[in-house]
Amino acid sequence: MTMVFPQAIQKNSYAGFVEFAGFIFMYFSNKIIKYKTKQRELALGITVIECIFIHSLMDGVIYTITFSISIVVGVLTGIGLVVHEFVEGIITFSIYTRIIIVD
C-alpha cells in the first residue's frame, strides 16, 4: 500500500479520502458489530467478510476494465489477480484460524 498510495493520489486527488473512508467504515463496522453481538471474534469474522466482499468487487471491476482495453492486457492482469488471490487466501485463512483457535 505504501507503494501504490502515492501513485493513486497523483492520479486522483480523492484517493486519500476514499482510502480514509474505507478505514473508518471498517473500523466502525467492527465496533458496531462487536457492541451489538458482544462477541469479539464474530465481529472480526463479519468485518473480514465485508473486506473480502469489497475487495472482490474491486477485483471484478479491474477484470472488466482491463479486458475492455484488450484481450492481452486482460489476460496479463487476470494472471496477476489470480496470483494475488493466493496471498488473500492465506491472510483470510490465518485470520479465521486465529478466530477458531481463540474461540
Ligand SMILES: [Zn+2]
Ligand atoms: Zn483480490
